[in-house]
Amino acid sequence: MEIRFSLFYEHQLPRPWSEGQELRLYQDALDQVEIADRVGFDYVWEVEHHFLEEYSHSSAPEVFLAAASQRTKRIRLGHGIVQLPPAVNHPARIAERIATLDLVSNGRVDLGTGESSSSAELGGFGVRRTEKRDQWQDAIDAITRMFVEEPFAGWSSKYVQMPPRNVLPKTVQKPHPPLWVACSRRETIQFAARNGIGALSFSFVEPEDAGKWVDEYYRIIESDECVPAGFAVNPNVTVVLPMMLHEDEATAIDRGIDGAHFFAFALAHYYGPTPHDPGRTNVWEEFQERRNAKGFSREQIIANAETLRVNVGSLRGAVGTPQQVIDLIRRYESVGVDQIAFVLQSGPNKHEHICESLELFGRAVLPHFTEGRDEREAAKAERLAPAVEAALARRAPARTAPPGYRIDEDAEVARVDRARRPLREDIRAAGRRRFRQGFYRLVHGRTDEQIERRFGPSAQRLFFAGMARAYDPSAAGGFTGELEFRLTRTTWTLVIGESRARARPGPAGDPSLTLIVKTADFLRILAGDANPATLLMDGRLELRGDYEMAPRLSEMFGGPSPY
Amino acid sequence: MEIRFSLFYEHQLPRPWSEGQELRLYQDALDQVEIADRVGFDYVWEVEHHFLEEYSHSSAPEVFLAAASQRTKRIRLGHGIVQLPPAVNHPARIAERIATLDLVSNGRVDLGTGESSSSAELGGFGVRRTEKRDQWQDAIDAITRMFVEEPFAGWSSKYVQMPPRNVLPKTVQKPHPPLWVACSRRETIQFAARNGIGALSFSFVEPEDAGKWVDEYYRIIESDECVPAGFAVNPNVTVVLPMMLHEDEATAIDRGIDGAHFFAFALAHYYGPTPHDPGRTNVWEEFQERRNAKGFSREQIIANAETLRVNVGSLRGAVGTPQQVIDLIRRYESVGVDQIAFVLQSGPNKHEHICESLELFGRAVLPHFTEGRDEREAAKAERLAPAVEAALARRAPARTAPPGYRIDEDAEVARVDRARRPLREDIRAAGRRRFRQGFYRLVHGRTDEQIERRFGPSAQRLFFAGMARAYDPSAAGGFTGELEFRLTRTTWTLVIGESRARARPGPAGDPSLTLIVKTADFLRILAGDANPATLLMDGRLELRGDYEMAPRLSEMFGGPSPY
Missing domain, CATH: 3.20.20.30 (Luciferase-like domain)
Structure with missing residues (x-):
């Protein structure tokens, strides 16, 4: 040696x-x-x-x-x-x-x-x-x-x-x-x-x-x-x-x-x-x-x-x-x-x-x-x-750049700018963040009644349609089926297809997973003002059906953006 | 020396x-x-x-x-x-x-x-x-x-x-x-x-x-x-x-x-x-x-x-x-x-x-x-x-940081991330860019008739409302008053107040500036498919009133975003 x-x-x-x-x-x-x-x-x-x-x-x-x-x-x-x-x-x-x-x-x-x-x-x-x-x-x-x-x-x-x-x-x-x-x-x-x-x-x-x-x-x-x-x-x-x-x-x-x-x-x-x-x-x-x-x-x-x-x-x-x-x-x-x-x-x-x-x-x-x-x-x-x-x-070999390249400051700086520029996902994420912040302020510290008053039928339609649009099949692991949300006075169903989801009012025919929760608590979860795990332990959130899916929900819908 | x-x-x-x-x-x-x-x-x-x-x-x-x-x-x-x-x-x-x-x-x-x-x-x-x-x-x-x-x-x-x-x-x-x-x-x-x-x-x-x-x-x-x-x-x-x-x-x-x-x-x-x-x-x-x-x-x-x-x-x-x-x-x-x-x-x-x-x-x-x-x-x-x-x-003097700061990697990196993150303006600009690109494709190479057919009353309302929302008072140099747009079959007015603008259909009572232009050419300008200066020289765009304001218009409305 x-x-x-x-x-x-x-x-x-x-x-x-x-x-x-x-x-x-x-x-x-x-x-x-x-x-x-x-x-x-x-x-x-x-x-x-x-x-x-x-x-x-x-x-x-x-x-x-x-x-x-x-x-x-x-x-x-x-x-x-x-x-x-x-x-x-x-x-x-x-x-x-x-x-x-x-x-x-x-x-x-x-x-x-x-x-x-x-x-x-x-x-x-x-x-x-x-x-x-x-x-x-x-x-x-x-x-x-x-x-x-x-x-x-x-x-x-x-x-x-x-x-x-x-x-x-x-x-x-x-x-x-x-x-x-x-x-x-x-x-x-x-x-x-x-x-x-x-x-x-x-x-x-x-x-x-x-x-x-x-x-x-x-x-x-x-x-x-x-x-x-x-x-x-x-x-x-x-x-x-x-x-x-x-x-x-x-x-x-x-x-x-x-x-x-x-x-x-x-x-x-x-x-x-x-x-x-x-x-x-x-x-x-x-x-x-x-x-x-x-x-x-x-x-x-x-x-x-x-x-x-x-x-x-x-x-x-x-x-x-x-x-x-x-x-x-x-x-x-x-x-x-x-x-x-x-x-x-x-x-x-x-x-x-x-x-x-x-x-x-x-x-x-x-x-x-x-x-x-x-x-x-x-x-x-x-x-x-x-x-x-x-x-x-x-090892990948050294490259030979083709001759004829010309230094071009404007185009080169613009390319770097484009790379630095927010990607579409960043823009979406920023939108969601802003939405969630505003939403948080709307629900935080309010009573159930105050929250539910603001969340009438048209707002609910907007919300569930937004969830459907935000659906990301890559996070769903191949799942198709129905998700049912039983809220205080209404029930909504998200129908998950292979590549997209759609929302409709009313109960599901054969739900894979049902969430039973007060409208106000549901909104608190969406706004980040309540922890679903805590609500589950407190008995304020009930899950029926395929429990395993529940933790994936947030990812599947990339947050509750109505955008 | x-x-x-x-x-x-x-x-x-x-x-x-x-x-x-x-x-x-x-x-x-x-x-x-x-x-x-x-x-x-x-x-x-x-x-x-x-x-x-x-x-x-x-x-x-x-x-x-x-x-x-x-x-x-x-x-x-x-x-x-x-x-x-x-x-x-x-x-x-x-x-x-x-x-x-x-x-x-x-x-x-x-x-x-x-x-x-x-x-x-x-x-x-x-x-x-x-x-x-x-x-x-x-x-x-x-x-x-x-x-x-x-x-x-x-x-x-x-x-x-x-x-x-x-x-x-x-x-x-x-x-x-x-x-x-x-x-x-x-x-x-x-x-x-x-x-x-x-x-x-x-x-x-x-x-x-x-x-x-x-x-x-x-x-x-x-x-x-x-x-x-x-x-x-x-x-x-x-x-x-x-x-x-x-x-x-x-x-x-x-x-x-x-x-x-x-x-x-x-x-x-x-x-x-x-x-x-x-x-x-x-x-x-x-x-x-x-x-x-x-x-x-x-x-x-x-x-x-x-x-x-x-x-x-x-x-x-x-x-x-x-x-x-x-x-x-x-x-x-x-x-x-x-x-x-x-x-x-x-x-x-x-x-x-x-x-x-x-x-x-x-x-x-x-x-x-x-x-x-x-x-x-x-x-x-x-x-x-x-x-x-x-x-x-x-010269601004050296600073004395207050004692008690604690190195906190997560919070510090998050602060840098936030600074790197697209600002609200960047997001808006990206939105405008995407809008303008799509809009450009819509008008580029089309005849007047094709363009105007797509730009009916409801689309016009959306556009002028968007311009009003995009109004940036900091670029207006204190201007208040009315801007009148005489298009092919309709006339719109933007009413500029101290801090905001609003759009309404119909002619202005006392316009500071009037633009007379075919609807199709107006849309071409907004889409970046026509140069207003060229249209002016060709007689396809007519300005009446306070000419000086015209070059400021684009800035004042931060582009024609309907967002």
């Missing part, structure tokens, strides 16, 4: 903040990366996070990594990760930045990608959580095509509209830099494999569990399930661990454990339900108050432990002596992990301790893993070559 | 392209910036352009400038310019990148801004030309608040929705880096002054014209008209010139004139009506074929000219000997220009010639302008201080 080593940056800055601290943080990080490059680290990864005060002041990794490119010669520069939802980063801007970084670094970029998943970020940019996976898949397809298509043949999806353009500059690495995706659990590791890209696992995982993930990952990579997201396959699994190194174990713990624990605590703060008041919440203070209660007590960390445990709670990672860390790495190596990304800059960890650790790692740990590594990697590539080739054949 | 000198980059790459050329282009530029820093240039500016093949491969200046920050010590790093339309760059991403660049460069950033204006870019990102100025004004307000507000108190405009967040990191320079805006003509220079920010003039302008612009710029800066866009005023005017320097004038021309001419030709290509086929159009080839016809002939450039002319056509700029360039700079200096940005890398200009020019400039030109410059700048700042202070007092 072969294994690579990297540095991983969140640019953490616990409160209280003082002037010049962010400057120090960034300048120190550049110095650290320079050392890492010199002593033989293979990668430096930097996250892209927005608004995550204290946990990550790393909101523009494209800038930091570009600066790092001129302080280093050999180390690869990894985005870990770029957020792909187009509301955060336009796909063309991502392709442009990656290519430019590849040019200034002479081909040293790795493109890690992700969906963004903290509430601070999704809420901040207005990204729907239910859509972010789709957006990722859409954007990575567009971005990788921008790398290889010349010109990019254009894009028209739910999320991105773009006419044909030659996206410039192009990357140094061909067809494009290696791709990765952020993973946090088994399911996303499989997702990475299905997309034929590297898995950047950000959860602290024990070697034994990592081994299971790795096996599954490579099984999928070599299977038909792998349909590459890009135009090259990057079969690699990286895990992330905290690190602090010293020949004396107690010193290593003293220097590194608060950082490791703060990292995990602040992660849970931003990705869990803990409330956050921007600019005010003091995460470091909360950490100090609650670390013991949350399982991050300093006392549980005992020097001379036989093996290092990495899981959250006892989170220790690679905080220890060179020999302990060598042993830990061996365990990851033996289960087939391809890369370990070490977090040294976290919480209150000190710059000089980080530098010492890096030097010590280069001197006392790294040499144990470098011999024959290139050959083993070459052998791995050779072994996987047929699977990679087969996988790439499954 | 004091004057500063800068380098200006588009990263041009004329076709034909060969492998490794973009890499060379970027690596050479980094070398050049390193020299410029060493010999005493004050700024390096880099554009942000997208998809402008050959003319500018500089699509991610944030990356190039960050790389340059680690190759230099003193030179300022200027975005010239960042495109502010939110479809290109989200305001928070701009604030984050600028702050990060300020951190890695230890406070050396200048933030040049612009609206983006080539069809390739506006069409590529779907930015409406009519809105880009508004978007600029909206975005710069949001961005500068992100720099100074802690937390940023949120944003809700036509273009950007964002909940309160602490945008991180913060800039080194306080309150934020100096602001500039791209200008191309007198009107935009005034615009820069009204916004209290530096003017980056990208048109090649003679010193005498520049002088007029400068005078007007400073007059506005010191007047009540100046309401700063940011939280600091940056009173500076920069002009851009091509440059190539050599002790032998003919050599300088030989080395630099093709680059200068290609720059101007390609600029005209992308900003004019010339068609462009992405990935195919060969701008360099077109330049060679058409440079003479476009006034860019090499022959017109005569060595030993008494003064250098800079305008397009004879475009020469600072291509010449050190003494010629010193004389030219003196002319700009004497009219009060604060900075000259030199373009050396353009068209086919060679790296080694650029490096030679930079060294020569540092040796033979720069020393003539540095003595006492700091003192003169301090005096200028002192002279302008009261005006700057007064201007800043006119």
